[in-house]
Amino acid sequence: MSNRQNVTNLGSLDWMTFSLYLSLIAVGWLMIYTVGYDKNDPTNIFDLDTTIGKQTLWICISAVVLLITIIIDRTFWQTFGYLVYAIAMVLLLGVIFFGYEIKGATSWYSLGGFSLQPSELAKFATCVAMANFLSNYSTNIRDTRSQIIAIGLIALPIFLVMLQPDAGSAIVFLSFFIVLYRAGLSSNLYIVGFVASTLLILGLIYDPPYVILGLLITGMASLIFNERQKLYWLLGLLAVIAISILGVNMGYLYPVLVLNVVLLSAYAFIQWRAKKNKSTQLLFTLLVVGGVFTFLANFAFNNILEKHQRERINVWLSPEKCDPRGALYNVLQSKMTIGSGGLKGKGFLQGTMTKLNYVPEQSTDFIFCTVGEEQGLIGSIGIIGLFLLLLIRMTVIAERQRADFSRYYIYSVAGIIFIHFLINIGMTMGLVPIIGIPLPFISYGGSSLLGFTLMIGVLLKLDSDRLYA
Numbered sequence: 001m002s003n004r005q006n007v008t009n010l011g012s013l014d015w016m017t018f019s020l021y022l023s024l025i026a027v028g029w030l031m032i033y034t035v036g037y038d039k040n041d042p043t044n045i046f047d048l049d050t051t052i053g054k055q056t057l058w059i060c061i062s063a064v065v066l067l068i069t070i071i072i073d074r075t076f077w078q079t080f081g082y083l084v085y086a087i088a089m090v091l092l093l094g095v096i097f098f099g100y101e102i103k104g105a106t107s108w109y110s111l112g113g114f115s116l117q118p119s120e121l122a123k124f125a126t127c128v129a130m131a132n133f134l135s136n137y138s139t140n141i142r143d144t145r146s147q148i149i150a151i152g153l154i155a156l157p158i159f160l161v162m163l164q165p166d167a168g169s170a171i172v173f174l175s176f177f178i179v180l181y182r183a184g185l186s187s188n189l190y191i192v193g194f195v196a197s198t199l200l201i202l203g204l205i206y207d208p209p210y211v212i213l214g215l216l217i218t219g220m221a222s223l224i225f226n227e228r229q230k231l232y233w234l235l236g237l238l239a240v241i242a243i244s245i246l247g248v249n250m251g252y253l254y255p256v257l258v259l260n261v262v263l264l265s266a267y268a269f270i271q272w273r274a275k276k277n278k279s280t281q282l283l284f285t286l287l288v289v290g291g292v293f294t295f296l297a298n299f300a301f302n303n304i305l306e307k308h309q310r311e312r313i314n315v316w317l318s319p320e321k322c323d324p325r326g327a328l329y330n331v332l333q334s335k336m337t338i339g340s341g342g343l344k345g346k347g348f349l350q351g352t353m354t355k356l357n358y359v360p361e362q363s364t365d366f367i368f369c370t371v372g373e374e375q376g377l378i379g380s381i382g383i384i385g386l387f388l389l390l391l392i393r394m395t396v397i398a399e400r401q402r403a404d405f406s407r408y409y410i411y412s413v414a415g416i417i418f419i420h421f422l423i424n425i426g427m428t429m430g431l432v433p434i435i436g437i438p439l440p441f442i443s444y445g446g447s448s449l450l451g452f453t454l455m456i457g458v459l460l461k462l463d464s465d466r467l468y469a
Helices: 003-011 015-035 051-071 075-079 081-098 118-134 144-162 167-183 187-205 208-224 230-249 253-273 277-303 307-317 329-340 367-399 404-428 446-464
Strands: 100-102 105-111 114-116
Touching (some): 015 446, 075 081, 075 118, 105 118, 114 446, 118 144, 118 446, 144 167, 167 187, 187 208, 187 307, 208 230, 208 253, 277 307, 329 404, 367 404, 367 446, 404 446
Antiparallel strands (some): 100 105, 105 114
């Protein structure tokens, strides 16, 4: 490609995406500044001993990285994608032996007073490797072999990150199932995953017999929908539900459970006599698998997980079981801080709860609390809007790509940003478990900012060169 073409491509950058990227970084810088604001030294933004000073330096480094990624030829990432992935995996493995521990996780390298978290760079590397694999002419994601390789590309970094252990970063890699869906992975697998996740959550909230009772009633309902005279069967089902509720409230859970098993078995026998045994066999298989899975989830929660892990799940699913001054403290303080901002917020640098460190990890995992307190509901919706605009724009960019590599890469990046955004904001509101992942571009952290800048820089380069792909 000629130099003249390179200049033309730089002029064809997607300025909307670039502007959203800069806007989010600017908001993040302001929020980090207000968290560590010192009225006696308000110009400490270049002091590398302060949080804002370090973040300012990382923003400058990220600007250089962004420029380099835009200049590098687009074919570099497709040619050396697997090498970049391999290097990232070596870094993940090395940090287990040569890294240092922060809050129970050996996830960081120490570099002259600065920290580098290789899992953030591994996310970018996995984007490149996954796009490389899916765009290969020999890959057919509907084939078992291709599915195993694709899942292997996801499973390897998850395994290495869990060895640190860092469950939050490991969960983010599951976002690659978004790009696999776009590549054509069967939707049945996602339905199975959704059902399994639902049973897992139900098994954590309720005792397994209650969940199994619900499965039995759901099974009968699903069979009834295949009957011609649905009204009569529906009335019968309503009677069974009423009897079950009454029996459970009176303390007869197990007799009610046996009654439902008998009724479902009798109904299945009628189905078998009517030669509808295929649907019946499938239903019974699903019920058995679902019941066993629920028991295993409940057993693992009560007997395998550590106490602090159970507390994190209870904070999310059963907060009434948690100590407000213990495991529930962070979420309660987070909600109070966000709610204290009201509609318009207290104003920039006026966040009293932010200043008094009511919420731990204020500048990293819980940076959204600062937005809620100082900018209020309006500012919070504005930040959410910026992320949604970025994700929508990335989807539009992905669909206009001529090269499969570019399309799959952009969807991979969009998936990672979406999961980070969803979990981080969700955990500050108590909607998802507190697993400790940053809010992209806004939370304090050089590794996170560098990783997301790499993702955006390569995205912009691939899109600017799409006509030459």
